[in-house]
Amino acid sequence: MQEKNANASNFEQCLKCSICTAVCPMMEANPHYPGPKQAGPDGERYRIKDPAFYDLTLKYCLNCKRCEVSCPSGVRIGDIIQSARLKYGRSSNPVRDYMLASTDLVGSLASPFAPVVNRVLGMKPVKAVMDGVMGVDSRRTFPAYSGRRFEQWFRSEAACRQLGFRRFISYFHGCYVNYNYPQLGKDLVKLVNACGYGVHLLDREKCCGVALISNGFGNQARKQAETNLKSFRTAVANGETVLTSSSTCTFTMRDEYSNVLGLDNSDVRDSLLLATKWLYDHIENGSIRIAFRKDYHKRIVYHTACHMNKLGWAIYTTSLLRMIPGVELKVIEQKCCGIAGTFGFKKENYPYSQKIGSELFEALRVANPEVVVTECETCKWQIEMSACLPVMNPISILAEAIDEKETIKLNIR
Amino acid sequence: MRFDVIIIGGGRAGTEIGAALQKSGINCLIVAEGLSINPSKRTEFAACGGTLLPGDSVVGGGFDGAVLKNVRTENLVGTVLEADFFVLATGKFFSGGLASTMDGIYEPVFGCDVQYEPDREKWVNPDFYADQPFERFGVVTDDYGRVSVNGVTIDNLYAAGEILAGAVDIDGSAALVTTQIMRRK
Numbered sequence: 116m117q118e119k120n121a122n123a124s125n126f127e128q129c130l131k132c133s134i135c136t137a138v139c140p141m142m143e144a145n146p147h148y149p150g151p152k153q154a155g156p157d158g159e160r161y162r163i164k165d166p167a168f169y170d171l172t173l174k175y176c177l178n179c180k181r182c183e184v185s186c187p188s189g190v191r192i193g194d195i196i197q198s199a200r201l202k203y204g205r206s207s208n209p210v211r212d213y214m215l216a217s218t219d220l221v222g223s224l225a226s227p228f229a230p231v232v233n234r235v236l237g238m239k240p241v242k243a244v245m246d247g248v249m250g251v252d253s254r255r256t257f258p259a260y261s262g263r264r265f266e267q268w269f270r271s272e273a274a275c276r277q278l279g280f281r282r283f284i285s286y287f288h289g290c291y292v293n294y295n296y297p298q299l300g301k302d303l304v305k306l307v308n309a310c311g312y313g314v315h316l317l318d319r320e321k322c323c324g325v326a327l328i329s330n331g332f333g334n335q336a337r338k339q340a341e342t343n344l345k346s347f348r349t350a351v352a353n354g355e356t357v358l359t360s361s362s363t364c365t366f367t368m369r370d371e372y373s374n375v376l377g378l379d380n381s382d383v384r385d386s387l388l389l390a391t392k393w394l395y396d397h398i399e400n401g402s403i404r405i406a407f408r409k410d411y412h413k414r415i416v417y418h419t420a421c422h423m424n425k426l427g428w429a430i431y432t433t434s435l436l437r438m439i440p441g442v443e444l445k446v447i448e449q450k451c452c453g454i455a456g457t458f459g460f461k462k463e464n465y466p467y468s469q470k471i472g473s474e475l476f477e478a479l480r481v482a483n484p485e486v487v488v489t490e491c492e493t494c495k496w497q498i499e500m501s502a503c504l505p506v507m508n509p510i511s512i513l514a515e516a517i518d519e520k521e522t523i524k525l526n527i528r
Numbered sequence: 529m530r531f532d533v534i535i536i537g538g539g540r541a542g543t544e545i546g547a548a549l550q551k552s553g554i555n556c557l558i559v560a561e562g563l564s565i566n567p568s569k570r571t572e573f574a575a576c577g578g579t580l581l582p583g584d585s586v587v588g589g590g591f592d593g594a595v596l597k598n599v600r601t602e603n604l605v606g607t608v609l610e611a612d613f614f615v616l617a618t619g620k621f622f623s624g625g626l627a628s629t630m631d632g633i634y635e636p637v638f639g640c641d642v643q644y645e646p647d648r649e650k651w652v653n654p655d656f657y658a659d660q661p662f663e664r665f666g667v668v669t670d671d672y673g674r675v676s677v678n679g680v681t682i683d684n685l686y687a688a689g690e691i692l693a694g695a696v697d698i699d700g701s702a703a704l705v706t707t708q709i710m711r712r713k
Contacts, residue, residue: 130622134564183583184582184583185564187623187624396607399529399607424583427582427584427603427604428603428604430529430604448574
């Protein structure tokens with residue numbers, strides 16, 4: 116159907132049914148946002164005529180892709196909006212936006228001084244200055260930086276252990292694991308090792324670029340994407356699948372690289388998988404076997420992050436969680452948490468962010484689990500802050516629930 | 529991945545059938561492609577433990593003679609979805625349940641037998657407000673609600689809702705398929 120369309124962004128397939136407008140979380144919270152139909156396919160035909168038709172309120176798009184998931188005509192509404200923002204958008208606060216988007220730069224500067232940085236960033240006067248001068252909302256707390264980066268831990272403590280394996284995967288850890296939360300990376304290494312696979316890091320890894328794309332820094336995003344694609348190609352040439360633990364990084368590298376940045380990733384796209392999908396596929400075909408601890412108990416609610424919903428892979432995670440004997444799992448209806456990466460950190464967006472997330476927070480409070488499970492790190496910050504519940508990645512749950520010794524025995528080849 | 533029943537289409541018929549079966553303990557998957565005009569029924573289905581694949585589409589099925597064994601979807605690359613029974617509830621032209629070429633109407637997922645007027649001139653009535661003949665085109669089923677492919681009835685593939693030929697009774701067709709599956713399960 117889409118091949119017939121002469122225009123690459125396929126906006127002509129839109130039949131104006133408006134179902135996207137009905138599912139758009141921003142539309143509900145903010146009357147100034149024109150909604151996905153008007154911002155996307157409707158606006159596109161005007162922008163092609165004259166860029167002066169570009170509407171500044173497009174900055175409110177969360178890029179949650181719920182519009183695309185609901186579209187019965189296969190219009191890439193979110194991609195059209197993202198591409199328009201990259202092409203015509205102008206930031207009202209470029210310094211702040213660049214700081215928020217440059218996760219690698221800020222992470223490498225902050226992590227050697229993590230204890231100081233964490234304390235300073237948490238101080239009320241500092242927050243007030245950031246709020247007033249930078250436009251970063253004072254009610255937000257930045258995720259704490261880790262003093263030791265994941266890459267440093269891996270090289271000094273895990274790399275030598277990998278020599279004993281004959282089969283390998285490559286791990287794209289992402290900024291959050293590297294600078295803020297190395298424990299998730301350690302959990303992935305533990306899990307994958309127990310399953311009989313060694314872990315390699317990529318030759319060079321840059322931030323996937325999602326924050327650069329959403330803040331309008333297309334050229335830099337493209338540069339970083341090319342570095343990553345080059346590393347993926349090397350890994351795939353060595354017969355290794357590239358695994359990730361973050362849904363948004365995965366979605367960005369599989370779909371946004373080609374659809375928004377215009378890069379060809381078709382040769383590596385199928386080898387770029389969330390670790391949960393990879394693990395499920397291997398358990399299903401019998402090539403990996405897992406033994407779970409008998410004394411493990413957890414009441415879990417699974418929250419489907421918006422980009423996870425777009426990938427359509429939540430079913431792999433929930434199937435894995437259901438395999439754990441002591442887990443009581445409830446899957447709640449997909450709702451946007453409202454933070455949308457760097458969006459919710461910006462002062463002018465904070466009220467919308469919290470309004471959008473309020474339904475989810477309420478649903479989570481009612482469900483009252485021991486832990487909320489989701490693949491998205493920014494959903495994690497938002498839920499921990501706004502619903503006051505602990506949030507874990509499914510990889511950490513699995514790493515905690517496996518009987519490591521038994522699993523290693525089961526997977527010796 | 530294995531389910532008792534896989535329903536293709538998350539509209540009114542698909543979610544009605546899914547919610548009714550799931551409530552009686554039959555494990556269902558709904559591949560919710562196409563337009564959802566009743567999200568509350570989807571919520572109800574998910575709340576009683578049903579699995580939804582929103583925004584995904586079935587790209588083909590594996591048949592063993594007159595029995596459908598499994599389907600594959602666009603998003604779940606490399607995963608085979610197996611079930612005892614399948615329901616096709618993908619709607620008519622707008623939601624992609626039926627498609628047309630210059631000289632014919634077809635059902636794109638499995639190539640089920642379709643009833644339509646062969647003379648293209650007679651597909652539409654020039655009076656815009658009159659009954660449109662193409663609205664009666666659709667998939668043909670036997671007395672039990674099962675579809676056929678190339679004249680052969682598929683033993684475990686049912687159709688319900690807008691996709692059916694003739695004057696469509698969405699709730700009636702959904703009830704028929706639900707009862708048939710419950711009786712055989």
